[in-house]
Amino acid sequence: MDEATAGGLRIAVLVKHVPDAQFDRHISGDDLTTVRTESILSELDEYALEAALQLVEANGGATGGHRVTAITMGPAAAVNAVKKSLQIGADDGVHLTDEALTGSDASATSKALAALLRHLGPFDLVLTGMASTDGETSLVPAQLAERLTLPQVTFAASLDLAREDGGWSLTARRDNDTFAETIEAPLPALVSVTDQINEPRYPNFKGIMAAKKKQIQVLSLTDVGLQPDEVGFAGSWTKVEAAAPRPPRSQGTVITDEGDAGIRLVDFLAGQKLL
């Protein structure tokens, strides 16, 4: 990885294309997979991209020789997550796509992404969101760090880099329930960020025009040295047996306060045996 640290920073940002939570989301088919129409760049991954762009800006900007690469894995439409990232400010993009990836659980996803990052590498920093807004497991970043033997800093609420004689190092803050911690790690490292870390920017007209000239590399499983049965349904270590939409909550009683709503609330709670 020394080769990467010699020049500018090489930053990989993992972006996922997920069903928009503003619409009803569904699981369907015999294979019980997520329906991916109405999908967008995962909101939580915008914080990772913003963190990358801010790190570049804080360390010399365009003249620093840094490179931010937006990376996604998923079906054909997933490339839209990369395109949006390029409009926001990533320098180039990569899309790993292959039929055999369908049905990948977190372990298979992390296996494929690890192979992809090794193929593209070396990177100084791999940035991810805190969770995908569909899977919501937060397993992928930790599994990637384990597979790539990178120091793991997850749920960073702040992130700074410093350059010392030996190379780059990072400092991050994490919030736990009962304490906040400071974390330090040498680069290369993997960092997942929370929505506390920054305020993501929107793509502007200039960015949208510039994105048209940026490169997106499309790769298949064989390109990254994986066999079809190592990923997807075959390569997963968990299996979904059944999925059913939960009946929507029905609306209960709504009253307008006429001076006694607090008392009526207590009556309701007493009726529900909640006192």
Added chain:
Amino acid sequence: MTTVLVFLDHPGASLAKSEREILSLGASLGEVVVALADEAGPAYLDGVGSYGVREYYRPETAAVSEVLVAGKAAFLAAAVRASGAGVVLLGNAYESKEIAARLGVRLEAGVITDVVALDSDLTATKSDFAGSYTVECRVTTDVSILTVKPNSFEAVEAGPPSSPREVPIPVELPLAAARVTGRVDKPVSGRPDLSEARVIVAGGRGVNGNFGPLEELADALGGAVGASRAATDAGWIEHSAQIGQTGKTVSPQLYISAGISGAIQQKAGMQTSKVIVAINKDADSPVFEIADFGIVGDLFTVLPQATDEIRKRGL
């Protein structure tokens, strides 16, 4: 008989309710052994022993906890190998999920998070898409790693306290690692923990900086105080009180939402609550769509009146 390894992270002075739930679940599946990365006091260990646990693993090197996540995952992998466990149970805090994640890669074992029910054949039930789907899934590898949601399993009555035997095991720590170099404790509230509370009173932007009326109602009901992101972002309350997509997911018996509009990201954290009560000035607020009992009104008059009434009735 299956050996079940239960990992208890950050042990307190005594066993928390969620920890008793996990130990009870473990005991229903097989013989339980415990792994503790951090040092625990005698009362805590007696509590562990009262669930029939006779042995607990400890890392030989104390530095395990200084290496973020990876250290505990390495320790747990060693404990699984030493015990021959077929099932590993952890809590559902973010850090526990990540320890589970890395353990999964180390052992080539499947991980299921957010488990709310478990069959004897280890088919797990969880929610998906912010509580709008119920999913049943299972691990297909020899070892199953499961993180268990609090309030989902019953904590059975424990036996008499007894102290389990410590089994030290060597752990090889990763060379390149992130280290914890500073730690600042947050003030403790004295109210129940959000993820375990039976009752939660949550406030949003409508609280306008004054959580007082919510705290008083929460105290009258023996509950915890939560918040929307608008309220935590404004700095009116600790970030750890945030409920929702990027905060905590809770499912208490009673959730009282006050001055919260009910955005999708907020609903994601609370819509599996048993009973939802909403107080909002605006009759068109989406929060009313999921409320069992809604009040269109001002929280600053409704909440104090309710608190007074509860006290008056001597409840």
